[in-house]
Amino acid sequence: MSPSPPPVPPPDEMREIFRTMTLIRRFEERASEEYMAGRIGGFLHLAIGEEAAIVGTVSALRPDDPLTSTYREHGQALARGSDPRAIMAELLGRSTGICGGRGGSMHLMDVGRAFYGGYGIVGGAVPLALGLAWAARYREADQVSVTMFGEGAANQGVVSECFNMAGLWDLPIVFLILNNQYGMGTPVERAAAVEDFYPRAAAYDIESWKVDGMDVLAVRAALSEAARLAREERRPACVELLAYRYRGHSMSDPDTVRAAEEKERWKARDPLVTFERVLLGEGIMDADAIAAMQAEVDGVVDDATTFARESAEVPVAELADGVYAQPWNDDPRGSALVRP
Amino acid sequence: MSTEPKDTTYRDAINQALREEMLRDESVFLMGEDIGHFEGAFKVTKGLLAEFGEARVVDTPITEAGFTGLGIGAAMAGLRPVIEIMTVNFALVAMDQIVSNASKIHYMFGGQVSVPMVIRMPGGAGHQLSAQHSHSLDAMFAHVPGLKVAVPATPEDAKGLLKTAIRDDDPVIVLESEGLYGKKGPVGGEDHLIPFGQAVVRRPGRDCTIVAHSRMVWVALAAAEQLAAQGVEAEVIDPRTFRPLDLDTLAESVRRTSRAVVVDEGWPECGIAAGVAAHLYEACFDWLDAPIGRVNSADVPMPYAKNLEQAAIPQPDDVVRAVLATMAREVTR
Ligand SMILES: Cc1ncc(C[n+]2csc(CCOP(=O)(O)OP(=O)(O)O)c2C)c(N)n1
Ligand SMILES: [Mg+2]
Numbered sequence: 316m317s318p319s320p321p322p323v324p325p326p327d328e329m330r331e332i333f334r335t336m337t338l339i340r341r342f343e344e345r346a347s348e349e350y351m352a353g354r355i356g357g358f359l360h361l362a363i364g365e366e367a368a369i370v371g372t373v374s375a376l377r378p379d380d381p382l383t384s385t386y387r388e389h390g391q392a393l394a395r396g397s398d399p400r401a402i403m404a405e406l407l408g409r410s411t412g413i414c415g416g417r418g419g420s421m422h423l424m425d426v427g428r429a430f431y432g433g434y435g436i437v438g439g440a441v442p443l444a445l446g447l448a449w450a451a452r453y454r455e456a457d458q459v460s461v462t463m464f465g466e467g468a469a470n471q472g473v474v475s476e477c478f479n480m481a482g483l484w485d486l487p488i489v490f491l492i493l494n495n496q497y498g499m500g501t502p503v504e505r506a507a508a509v510e511d512f513y514p515r516a517a518a519y520d521i522e523s524w525k526v527d528g529m530d531v532l533a534v535r536a537a538l539s540e541a542a543r544l545a546r547e548e549r550r551p552a553c554v555e556l557l558a559y560r561y562r563g564h565s566m567s568d569p570d571t572v573r574a575a576e577e578k579e580r581w582k583a584r585d586p587l588v589t590f591e592r593v594l595l596g597e598g599i600m601d602a603d604a605i606a607a608m609q610a611e612v613d614g615v616v617d618d619a620t621t622f623a624r625e626s627a628e629v630p631v632a633e634l635a636d637g638v639y640a641q642p643w644n645d646d647p648r649g650s651a652l653v654r655p
Numbered sequence: 656m657s658t659e660p661k662d663t664t665y666r667d668a669i670n671q672a673l674r675e676e677m678l679r680d681e682s683v684f685l686m687g688e689d690i691g692h693f694e695g696a697f698k699v700t701k702g703l704l705a706e707f708g709e710a711r712v713v714d715t716p717i718t719e720a721g722f723t724g725l726g727i728g729a730a731m732a733g734l735r736p737v738i739e740i741m742t743v744n745f746a747l748v749a750m751d752q753i754v755s756n757a758s759k760i761h762y763m764f765g766g767q768v769s770v771p772m773v774i775r776m777p778g779g780a781g782h783q784l785s786a787q788h789s790h791s792l793d794a795m796f797a798h799v800p801g802l803k804v805a806v807p808a809t810p811e812d813a814k815g816l817l818k819t820a821i822r823d824d825d826p827v828i829v830l831e832s833e834g835l836y837g838k839k840g841p842v843g844g845e846d847h848l849i850p851f852g853q854a855v856v857r858r859p860g861r862d863c864t865i866v867a868h869s870r871m872v873w874v875a876l877a878a879a880e881q882l883a884a885q886g887v888e889a890e891v892i893d894p895r896t897f898r899p900l901d902l903d904t905l906a907e908s909v910r911r912t913s914r915a916v917v918v919d920e921g922w923p924e925c926g927i928a929a930g931v932a933a934h935l936y937e938a939c940f941d942w943l944d945a946p947i948g949r950v951n952s953a954d955v956p957m958p959y960a961k962n963l964e965q966a967a968i969p970q971p972d973d974v975v976r977a978v979l980a981t982m983a984r985e986v987t988r
Contacts, residue, residue, distance in 0.1 A: 439724070453710070
């Protein structure tokens with residue numbers, strides 16, 4: 316388990332953590348409405364229930380620590396401070412989207428905020444994070460690369476390859492296994508020989524432990540320690556967060572596999588509700604302040620949604636823009652492989 | 656590592672390109688299996704560990720997907736990794752990283768980051784390595800938008816194209832040929848870069864255009880010699896890169912000769928020769944006097960037995976036959 320817990324963050328930060336968690340929750344609820352209304356296409360994976368894992372992680376990092384994630388990454392972008400308008404516009408496939416409508420829900424990126432993207436191939440982004448850690452060390456910079464992936468992804472071979480290289484070369488990386496106990500409809504016990512995942516990293520001489528992923532302060536403490544190890548001692552670390560997602564795998568999953576009783580049990584531990592209780596109990600926020608914050612957040616989400624809906628579509632003439640950083644043919648209809 | 660310009664091997668030409676670019680740009684580093692202490696399975700990286708140290712010449716575990724992905728991430732952060740995959744056969748386990756990540760990242764994220772990396776690897780058959788170690792997978796890479804693909808046939812091109820690849824801001828796949836590492840020829844100096852998308856005429860001729868790349872250039876040139884003895888003047892053109900493809904030079908030649916044969920060491924179905932032929936049909940249909948010929952490896956997993964292997968890979972005689980077929984002639988001896 317986590318070494319000695321660092322001090323509780325100051326009140327301002329506590330409030331900010333709660334606001335970000337609320338923003339993610341409300342933003343994703345709105346995204347699900349936009350999806351149901353047919354304005355968002357493709358896959359839409361919601362992280363509702365995982366807000367503590369996301370915000371606890373991001374709040375423990377430096378803003379220039381490169382962060383990579385999976386397709387379930389709206390929250391990571393929001394927590395990094397990306398513009399909710401640009402994120403919603405990306406979900407709606409508009410020209411004002413954070414990736415110009417090229418990525419969609421699964422592929423947000425905000426390089427200016429060191430958010431290096433959401434990726435759709437399970438486990439496939441973990442080596443990229445290793446490369447970001449490599450680059451930091453190569454330049455003798457002190458950033459820590461943090462990569463979040465699911466317990467399902469932990470079964471991919473390439474993740475073990477990365478554990479090995481990180482352990483072998485002492486790269487400044489934190490592997491964050493977000494164990495929400497399911498990969499689509501498959502529970503851990505039907506997918507993994509051993510239910511805990513963090514010992515896999517330990518096998519490669521990586522400091523690793525497991526924490527309650529529904530408790531934002533516990534997550535934050537664990538990530539602070541993991542980032543410290545990577546930054547100051549230049550050693551990789553691995554944190555497994557035990558958490559739960561309240562919605563199906565994606566919007567197209569009716570979520571019939573998981574038992575109602577199980578869902579209720581985890582909903583009783585809703586990270587927003589439990590953290591609200593902490594704030595009230597400590598006198599950091601009162602009910603009025605919370606209501607005011609929620610109203611402010613709803614305003615942000617309303618504004619982002621209006622902005623996205625009113626934004627122009629991406630001009631088809633720009634279809635082939637950006638296939639290459641150094642292009643040689645702009646003809647959107649022609650094959651990009653032929654010189655004009 | 657300086658050799659006389661005239662007799663530099665393809666292997667040493669690549670070594671020179673790596674060394675010169677590492678001296679020029681500190682963000683260039685090399686990574687791959689056995690490239691440092693062992694100096695490369697084909698000794699391409701000879702002397703580089705000694706000169707640049709372990710921080711820039713990195714021996715990896717046998718973990719192609721992992722270190723290829725690492726290279727992509729490092730490139731996203733602005734470094735210029737040159738990843739060596741021991742042979743193209745092992746790139747298959749890294750294909751997800753190449754296709755899902757390297758080729759997509761610039762476009763998919765709206766141009767926020769580029770992936771200025773090189774993945775170089777040799778391929779090809781001819782050494783009785785049988786089915787799992789004899790691939791020519793050029794078509795698989797050329798299929799993918801977002802990649803650039805260079806296929807050097809000579810020491811000069813091996814050096815000049817690799818230097819261009821290292822300085823390019825996109826992911827470039829450089830496909831070398833195991834059979835060419837010992838090939839000697841002149842090479843350019845430090846500033847000799849060969850631009851992508853510029854085909855070169857290896858031998859001028861008026862009767863039929865032969866398009867060939869990598870080791871097949873030499874097969875085509877041998878065929879052209881034989882054809883000349885029969886009074887047929889073939890023009891041999893080497894595209895040098897498939898992304899971009901210099902269709903102008905190819906089409907100009909075919910319009911002149913009215914005939915074409917495409918030679919490719921890969922398999923025939925949906926392959927390089929098929930793709931190039933399709934381009935030429937579209938660009939030159941009204942000029943063609945005969946269907947475009949294709950010479951490929953046989954549509955089989957590469958066999959081990961020497962006679963079978965030689966029968967499976969394109970030989971000069973196969974090219975001669977294909978060229979004569981475009982002229983409605985048969986082989987005469
Ligand atoms: C290589 C690969 N195989 C299968 C899929 C389909 N798929 C998408 S998400 C998913 C489950 C992943 O589970 P986990 O890693 O635990 O992440 P979670 O969705 O629970 O956040 C699967 C099987 C995929 N995207 N990529
Ligand atoms: Mg999961």
